[in-house]
Amino acid sequence: MFSAAIIAIFITMALTLARALLGPTVYDRLLAVNSFGTLTVLLIAVHGFLMGRPAFLDIALVYALISFIGTIAVLKFFEYGDLGPGERVSFDEEQE
Amino acid sequence: MRVFQRLARGRRRAWRHGFYLGLVLFGLWLLLSGSFKPLLLGLGFLSTLLVVYIALRMDVADHEGRSIHINVFRPVGFWVWLVGQIVRANLHVTYRVLHPRLPISPEVFHVRASQDSELGRVTYANSVTLTPGTIAIDLQGNELEIHALDREAVEAMVGHKDSRAAALDL
Amino acid sequence: MMLETVREGLSWACLLSGGFFLVAGGIGMLRLPDFYTRMHPAGVIDTMGAGLILLGLMIQAGFSLVTVKLLLIALFLLFTSPTAVHALAKAARHGGLEPLLVNTEENDE
Incomplete structure (x- = not known):
């Protein structure tokens, strides 16, 4: 039954990958990559169960963290052109 | 330092x-x-x-x-209700997506959020986004801009969810 | 013995229906006409698909540290997914991408 779930995850990965390659705008591609990240987390978790090694869950947890930060970072890069503090961020330490 | x-x-x-x-x-x-x-x-x-x-x-x-210091257990009714809404909205969106004629009518709505605190409004906007079929695009002051897959998805829940999140008002 | 069968069955049902919702979300991301509408099936993948599959794994694991970790993954996905999707939508809006508002076919009156 784990293999059934893994097959479903692979099919969905192929579909989102197609959207990432087709997607007319950069936002389509980012959305698809974001979903792909979620699917990767699921794949790692289910694969851990299939192999009988639940230690894989730690990797899935870390991947979930990284995938979210990756999406936000790429988004920020496309919005502002660099990864430094954007115009909306202001450090008001000196004023305190 | x-x-x-x-x-x-x-x-x-x-x-x-x-x-x-x-x-x-x-x-x-x-x-x-x-x-x-x-x-x-x-x-x-x-x-x-x-x-x-x-x-x-x-x-x-x-x-x-x-x-x-937020009490996590006070809004437990809200979480349970939200999970129910998410399941319902998922079935709705899945039906629309798999229907051969693709019966969608995307719209953009403006809704007033009635929560006092910033945290309450953010909770509201996030629960709107978390429910498939409606996505909060922008939140400025009290004004919430929502993109919806069809009108039904909004009307079924927006007013209701607003009052729920208002009662929660963290 | 009986309980074991029920648990296996529940786990099966969760994993299979989770897989169904994943594939439905993937199909939706290919079928729908523009970026803003495609965000909705992405939400299906993130909430229902991921939630059901993780729930199936939790039932499989029973009460243990593994379940706690699965719960953490599920909670994390539930908190980050609206944030990421909202950031994408807002960036697209500010980037000047207009949502497609009128459907190609009028299905109600």
Whole structure:
């Protein structure tokens, strides 16, 4: 039954990958990559169960963290052109 | 070295916040590692210290200090209700997507959020986004801009969810 | 013995229906006409698909540290997914991408 779930995850990965390659705008591609990240987390978790090694869950947890930060970072890069503090961020330490 | 200045200035909130943060982080470490060897405990303690230092240096959550003191169990009715809504909306969107004629009519709505606190409004906007079929595009002041897959998806829940989140008003 | 069968069955049902919702979300991301509408099936993948599959794994694991970790993954996905999707939508809006508002076919009156 784990293999059934893994097959479903692979099919969905192929579909989102197609959207990432087709997607007319950069936002389509980012959305698809974001979903792909979620699917990767699921794949790692289910694969851990299939192999009988639940230690894989730690990797899935870390991947979930990284995938979210990756999406936000790429988004920020496309919005502002660099990864430094954007115009909306202001450090008001000196004023305190 | 602003951290030490801030701590030295006797800002008790910073001390207290750092302490609670460290406690939560070390608990998380214990939970995830599940091992009590001295080496691992020491490494966990060091990483906790490092993260608390970085958090204090970035001055995150000093202003939202109450985030730790939120009672997680009070809004439990809201969470249960939200899960029900998410399931219902998922079935709705899945039906629309798999229907051969693709019966969707995307619209953009403007809705007024009635929560007083910022946290309440953010909770509301996030629960709107979390429910498939409606996505909060923008939140300016009280005005919420929502993109919806079809009108039904909005009308079934927006007013209702607003009052739910208002009752919650963290 | 009986309980074991029920648990296996529940786990099966969760994993299979989770897989179904994943594939449905994937199909939706290919079928729908523009970026803003495609965000909705992405939400299906993130909430229902991921939630059901993780729930199936939790039932499989029973009461243990593994379940706690699965719960953490599920909670994390539930908190980050609206944030990421909202950031994408807002960036697209500010980037000047206009949502497609009128459907190509009028299905109600």
